[in-house]
Amino acid sequence: MTRTMLTGNAAAxxxxxxxxxxxxxxxxxxxxxxILETLAGWSQLxxxxxxxxxxxSEHSMLAAAATAAATGVRVFTATSSQGFLYGFExxxxxxxxxxxLVLVNVSRALAHPITLEPDHNDVLSARDTGFLQxxxxxxxxxxxxxxxxxxxxxHEKILLPAIVNLDGxxxxxxxxxxxxxxxxxxxxxxxxxRPAYPLLSxxxxxxxxxAVLDPSLYSYFKHQMHNAAENVLTIYPKIAxxxxxxxxxxxGIIEEFMLDDADYVIVMTNSFASMGKAEIKRLxxxxxxxxxxxxRMIRPFPHEELQRVLRGRKGVAVVDQNISxxxxxxxFGEIASALYPLADRPPVLLSFIGGxxxxxxxxxxxxxxxxxxxxxxxxxxxxxxxxxxxxxxxCRQVGRFFAIxxxxxxxxxxxxRSPRAA
Amino acid sequence: xEEQDKFCDYLSGVNPVWCPGCGYYGILGALVEAFVDLKLPxxxxxxISGIGCxxxxxYFVKSYGFHxxxxxxxPIAQGVKIANPNLTVVTVGGxxxxxxxxxxxxPHVARNNVDLTxxxxxxxxxxxxxxxFSPTTTLFSSTKTSxxxxxxxxxxxxxxxxxxxxxxxxxxxxxxxxxxxxxxxxGIRHPGFAFIEILSSCSSFNTTxxxxxxxxxxxxxxxxxxxxxxPVEALRLAGDESKIHLGVLRRSSRPSLEDRFQEIExxxxxxxxxxxxxxxRQFA
Numbered sequence: 001m002t003r004t005m006l007t008g009n010a011a012a013x014x015x016x017x018x019x020x021x022x023x024x025x026x027x028x029x030x031x032x033x034x035i036l037e038t039l040a041g042w043s044q045l046x047x048x049x050x051x052x053x054x055x056x057s058e059h060s061m062l063a064a065a066a067t068a069a070a071t072g073v074r075v076f077t078a079t080s081s082q083g084f085l086y087g088f089e090x091x092x093x094x095x096x097x098x099x100x101l102v103l104v105n106v107s108r109a110l111a112h113p114i115t116l117e118p119d120h121n122d123v124l125s126a127r128d129t130g131f132l133q134x135x136x137x138x139x140x141x142x143x144x145x146x147x148x149x150x151x152x153x154x155h156e157k158i159l160l161p162a163i164v165n166l167d168g169x170x171x172x173x174x175x176x177x178x179x180x181x182x183x184x185x186x187x188x189x190x191x192x193x194r195p196a197y198p199l200l201s202x203x204x205x206x207x208x209x210x211a212v213l214d215p216s217l218y219s220y221f222k223h224q225m226h227n228a229a230e231n232v233l234t235i236y237p238k239i240a241x242x243x244x245x246x247x248x249x250x251x252g253i254i255e256e257f258m259l260d261d262a263d264y265v266i267v268m269t270n271s272f273a274s275m276g277k278a279e280i281k282r283l284x285x286x287x288x289x290x291x292x293x294x295x296r297m298i299r300p301f302p303h304e305e306l307q308r309v310l311r312g313r314k315g316v317a318v319v320d321q322n323i324s325x326x327x328x329x330x331x332f333g334e335i336a337s338a339l340y341p342l343a344d345r346p347p348v349l350l351s352f353i354g355g356x357x358x359x360x361x362x363x364x365x366x367x368x369x370x371x372x373x374x375x376x377x378x379x380x381x382x383x384x385x386x387x388x389x390x391x392x393x394x395c396r397q398v399g400r401f402f403a404i405x406x407x408x409x410x411x412x413x414x415x416x417r418s419p420r421a422a
Numbered sequence: 423x424e425e426q427d428k429f430c431d432y433l434s435g436v437n438p439v440w441c442p443g444c445g446y447y448g449i450l451g452a453l454v455e456a457f458v459d460l461k462l463p464x465x466x467x468x469x470i471s472g473i474g475c476x477x478x479x480x481y482f483v484k485s486y487g488f489h490x491x492x493x494x495x496x497p498i499a500q501g502v503k504i505a506n507p508n509l510t511v512v513t514v515g516g517x518x519x520x521x522x523x524x525x526x527x528x529p530h531v532a533r534n535n536v537d538l539t540x541x542x543x544x545x546x547x548x549x550x551x552x553x554x555f556s557p558t559t560t561l562f563s564s565t566k567t568s569x570x571x572x573x574x575x576x577x578x579x580x581x582x583x584x585x586x587x588x589x590x591x592x593x594x595x596x597x598x599x600x601x602x603x604x605x606x607x608x609g610i611r612h613p614g615f616a617f618i619e620i621l622s623s624c625s626s627f628n629t630t631x632x633x634x635x636x637x638x639x640x641x642x643x644x645x646x647x648x649x650x651x652x653p654v655e656a657l658r659l660a661g662d663e664s665k666i667h668l669g670v671l672r673r674s675s676r677p678s679l680e681d682r683f684q685e686i687e688x689x690x691x692x693x694x695x696x697x698x699x700x701x702x703r704q705f706a
Binding site for chain 2: 026037045054
């Protein structure tokens with residue numbers, strides 16, 4: 001084991017390297033590109049056996065990934081945002097064909113408007129495809145999750161592809177201390193891929209992708225995928241246990257932060273949870289009984305684990321770093337449906353939208369969310385609606401942008417137009 | 423709108439964000455000078471782009487602008503032109519945007535002869551994502567995704583445009599501004615699909631292949647006696663490996679997509695059976 005400083009992107013490349021992947025179809029997009037550049041360099045140097053091939057687009061990249069995986073080799077690829085959406089058609093195909101590859105998504109908010117900063121509308125758009133989803137907070141977790149994702153994806157009772165998600169910029173380009181396992185110990189945890197059904201191998205010719213026009217048969221196959229995804233929930237603890245035994249790090253389905261005696265819980269995902277944890281610590285110092293639950297596994301959705309963590313609490317606030325336009329926070333709805341059957345479900349369940357386009361939390365926002373849980377004054381209907389975290393200062397900033405767009409801000413004339421500091 | 427007869431009348435006030443030394447400044451200059459000389463009012467001009475360094479250009483020019491999706495500049499431009507044929511539509515984009523992720527659109531806009539001008543900024547690198555090889559990067563080049571050498575052969579954009587059936591194909595160079603301005607003006611005046619490839623250095627990520635000094639030695643003007651109506655000769659010049667020929671390589675006269683729409687409509691009207699009875703009889 002070597003302890004070194006790695007960006008989230010470099011940790012993803014190391015995860016692929018240690019998994020001894022065979023093939024990496026790729027295509028550049030900010031903020032993911034560093035992953036493929038790192039792997040391309042290692043490949044040309046002969047440090048990894050993988051062929052790293054740059055395709056003409058993400059759609060081609062995922063098409064090639066699918067068929068390569070069908071031959072029985074271990075496939076890795078990575079993308080972000082618009083690229084993820086451009087290849088989206090292939091996500092359903094890869095999952096439906098039960099091809100267990102791993103895709104790293106480096107989250108970036110979607111156009112339009114165009115931006116580079118992260119939120120999770122890209123990765124959560126794939127929640128229904130059949131890909132398993134693991135969302136990482138740290139560089140270490142990125143590396144570890146890739147190794148665990150291969151174990152789960154390739155498991156004969158699962159055979160589904162997996163996404164490991166990390167936040168663009170905040171994690172992709174941030175260096176953190178990472179324990180990089182030795183290749184030998186990694187092999188103990190993740191042996192070479194031995195597919196039970198190597199379809200496009202040279203053993204026996206088979207055709208893939210046949211049409212299933214019978215509705216009953218189609219329903220059967222789709223539900224079979226759902227059952228396979230649910231198998232993850234029972235297989236995960238065993239694999240996480242093996243991982244902890246091999247590497248000394250245990251990753252739960254949900255990370256429980258200061259939850260033991262917490263009356264109030266904030267639910268978050270990915271690296272913005274690090275900011276949430278700092279706020280939880282500060283509120284604890286003020287004597288507030290609050291904690292944070294970080295969802296690591298989004299698909300399959302961990303209903304029972306979530307019920308265990310949240311039942312009996314006085315209040316729960318879900319911070320969604322995404323927005324389903326016309327509905328609200330995506331995870332809020334999923335969490336609400338998991339809690340509804342409980343007799344001792346939290347009486348207060350609030351939805352907050354934060355971190356869109358990489359927006360950072362502002363001072364006082366966690367105090368505000370806690371106050372809303374402690375003193376719910378809104379009607380039930382209002383409570384179920386999403387609350388956008390947004391400050392008066394930001395409103396004024398938007399006003400300045402509008403002034404520039406109207407041309408009434410003459411201070412911007414003749415120079416690069418950008419809002420001045422307040 | 424006020425009269426536009428000066429260079430600065432076409433500037434939006436947003437300064438370009440390209441790197442110092444980028445060849446794209448020269449292209450922007452030539453483009454705006456062409457607008458001035460053509461006396462093209464901003465309200466009749468639409469600049470369309472995809473994603474990449476070149477695709478930022480619409481921000482800097484006073485006109486209608488659309489900064490689109492990676493690879494989709496041409497279909498977006500086609501949508502604008504078909505819906506509003508009165509607009510002069512100029513599409514700008516890079517070699518990655520136009521020949522890799524968007525490569526599938528190029529032949530179809532060319533064969534349909536959509537009346538728009540497509541200016542492809544060819545710096546033979548993915549500049550915005552900081553230096554990965556593109557479809558026009560030369561074999562064995564060292565880039566961030568091929569540190570020890572590229573395995574793929576480079577595409578030749580002008581040659582592709584000719585075989586795809588573009589009715590106007592020209593090649594320019596970002597430092598040859600007068601010639602470039604003239605080519606752009608010819609392209610905009612051309613009724614039908616006009617393709618202009620512009621060679622450019624990338625001062626940050628491609629200073630070898632597309633080094634200005636190297637290119638200045640490699641370029642030559644299209645011979646004075648070249649007949650752009652001859653597609654075979656146009657292709658020979660476009661693909662000449664001994665010299666990079668600048669100028670109008672190909673020009674042919676054929677109806678644009680809009681002309682074809684009108685032609686087909688007239689034809690359909692002539693053979694049209696009136697009333698619903700004839701339709702009903704078909705199913706009787």
